[in-house]
Every structure is written in C-alpha cells, then in structure tokens.
Amino acid sequence: MYLFGYRLPGMSSLILWGLLWEIVGRAKLTFFVPPLSEVIETLFSIIGTPAFQKALLETAYAFSFGVFFAVVIGIVVGILMGKNRLLDELLLPWVNVFLSAPLTALVPVLMVLFGFGMQSIIITTALFAVWIIILNSRAGVKQINRSLVDMANSFGASPMDAFFKIYFWAALPEILGGVRIGIIRAVKGVIIGQLLISIVGFGALFELYSANFLMAHFWAVLIVLFALAFTISEFLAYLERRVSYYAAKR
C-alpha cells in the first residue's frame, strides 16, 4: 500500500491498531484492556521465568506431536480417499461431520478414553487439525491430470511410486494449504486441550492469569501465542508460494 507516495511495509496497519489499543488502555475504559506498553513490558518480564518456559515447552511438545500426527494421517488418508472411490464414499461423510463438529464437546469423551494426561491433549490437537488436511489433500488428488497417472502407469510405476512421485506432488499445493489451515486450528486445539483436560502449559497460564485478573499477563501470553501461530502459518504460506509455479499448470 502507498501513503503520500511512500510505500508502506507489510503489516503497517498493526501500528494503527497498536496505537488504538494504547489509547483505550490509557483511558482506563475497562480493566480488561491494559495499555499495550504495559502488556509488552510484562511480556519481557515473564518470558524468562521458569513458569513461562515450562508452559512454552509443554505446549510446543503437545502441539508438535499433534500436528505431526494430523499431517501424516491427514495427507495419507486424503490422498487415498482421492484415489479410491470406495474409501471416499466410506469416509467422506465422517470427515465432513467432524470438520464442522464442535470438537470441544468431544474433549470429555477423549478424557474418558485416553486419560487426563498429555496423550489426550495431543489427540485433541490432532483432531482439530486433521480434517481440513484430509479434505484438502483429497481435493488436490481429485483435480490431478489423468494423463499424468496414465503416464506413470505406462512406464510401469508401482502403487508406491505413483503415490510418492505423482499423487503427492500433484496435490502438494492443496496439501500445503490444508496444513496451513490445520495448524491454525491445532493452536486452538492445544489450548482447549490444556484448559479442559489437564491444566498445563499455556492453558494453565491463561487460567492462572484470568482467575487472578492479571490482564497484562494474560494479553502477553496471548500475543506470544498469536506470534507463534502467525510465524508458522507465514512459513507455510511461503512454502505454498514456492510450489505455486506449477499449481496452475497441472
């Protein structure tokens, strides 16, 4: 965007919103919104504390395992659904149901099934992310150029070769799109898991800060979480752009 002839760097609008936040905070309209400067000050003061680092570690642990399972299962199931009509008919209704289902309501069931520990949190995280990855991988395979499949077959490609050398690459732009959205959902999943299943990680911090009305602390942790999710999502968007040169020409 250009303003008075100057090219503004990306996300300049954040400055405006930050200013608005600061003004609302200073005006003391509500205790719920402390000034941004105070939030950032708190952020730097808590970032080195053992409690914060433990929370970060626990959250990262559950998040990365959950995302890992969601990505691997999602891509494989999605591609197989795209390839196999029978599997597609069997699974598609469930995928659609779970995609739009209020998964939070399922968390108590998971607790009964898998206990109150890290395992349930990881499964919750994976459940939030996996459905959109399945759907996108499936869509990527559905639009594959038939003659690429014929070509691979005509040269005697084994099913494994076809899977890894044709279907996966042909669907990669859609897969990355699905993984990006899935990861954003996984952030939700991991926090909800930490709040509902066992109070650990960032979930525990949120609980602690909001119960004690430590709003600056609360917002500081939230900003950290947003920043992390945003960074991962931007990284995946970058990967998507890397493969976009062939997305339109398959």
Added chain:
Amino acid sequence: MAMSQIKEDSNQTEVVKSESAVSVKNITKNYGDIEALRDMSLEFPRGQLTSLLGPSGCGKTTLLKIIAGLLEPSSGYVEVNGKSVTGPGPDRAFVFQDFALLPWATVLNNVAFGLEMRGVAKSERESIAEKYIGDVGLAGFENSYPHELSGGMRQRVGLARALSVDSDVLLMDEPFSAVDEQTRRKFQEDLLSLVQNENKTFLFVTHSIEEAVYVSDQIAILLPRPSRVSEIIRPSSFRGKGVDNIRRDPEYLDIVDDIWSSLRTYVE
C-alpha cells in the same frame, strides 16, 4: 472393407502378416451400454509407422490405450512381439497428446522418469536422459521446468522420455495436435527420419488426414458407432522421394482426397 483399397502391394501384405510387432485380435470395448470398439482386428508391421485415422469418437485413442495396457478390452486380446498384453510393459512407450510432463520436475528428471520407474540407477538414467535431450534438440534445457518451455519443446521432452526407455513400440496419441502448425511440420519431418533411423514400430493416432498420409507407411481408417476398421491404405510411391516432395506427389494428393471423401459423411 467398404471401399476398395488403394494401391495395396500384395507382396508387402505377406511380409506384414509374419512381421507384426503388434497384433490386435477381435478387440471389443464396452463402456456400460456403449460399444466403443467392436470386434476390431489390426496388424502393425514391425519397423513401420501405422496411423489410426478417423473422425472424433471413432475409438482410436481407446484402441491405443488398450494396446498400451492402460485400458482393458471387454473381449479380445493384443499381442506385442507374440506375447499377450496384460498391462503396461517395457516393450511399449507412450507419447501423450497433452505431453503429460511432471510440472514440478526439471526436463532432465522428466526425461529420466521412465527409466526411474524401471529401476535404472540415478547416474545412469541421467546420462541416458541427457543423450536423448540432445537428440531431440533440447540440449541446454536440462534444468528448465516444463512451464518455461513452448508447447513444441514440451512435446520434445515427452518424446525424449518415450525414446529413452528404448521400447520396441512407440505409441503416439495425437502427439502434435497441441503444437502450432509450423512446429507440427517440423515434427512430422523429424518423425520420418526417426522411423527410418530407429528400429522401432510406431503407432500414431491422428485426426489430420494430411498428417497421416505424410508420415505413415500404413493408414488404418476407423469409422465410428461402433468403431471398426473400414480400410487399410499403404502409400507406396512417394516415401523415398524426400520430405520436401511428398506434399506435391500425385499419389499423396490422391490418397488425401480419397480419405476425405470416405470420411466426410461421418463429420457433422
């Protein structure tokens, strides 16, 4: 055979029968209630180029894909070098109308793909691929991507890929229909020298009468609904006269006219 055959050489017919690289025997193909091919039999002589020519919907691509082993016939069978076809095999390579290149792979990797599927080691398949990339005139483009190439160059990649696996039989499904007219002419000339120099059998699907007569040793005319072979034409006199003289040879012009008069009633 509805129409009398044009200038068929009886001696060559004998050779044809014993020297077929590909034999199609009583092939029928149904899609549900629709009969795509009915009881079709055809012989493809070794070392020659046979065109399948006919109006759209006459099943020429279906027949080619059955020969490739990509489609299964409802009844009948195909023999390649005397062996019955049960699926794709190393004795056949396919050239696709839309080139079927991997958009995410370089020219080198695209050409080497067929060899990769056949388990050839990386360094070996790359040196073979480089040779064929040079042969089709794309030296220097090894690391380009398909979207950076023109249509004609892309089909050269497809051709190099099919040649690199060194199959006996080359199946070409309207290979030049997606390239511009001038490139097509160049391709047709190159194809003639390819047929002459490589000891391969070429099966060539086209909807262009001129192209079929220009490049073929034998032309099978297919007619639609249900698809059948209506006649087989073997041009005899102009093949040795050089690429520049074919298009004004009287026999060439006669055959083109005859084919058109037998096909025109099938074209809406």
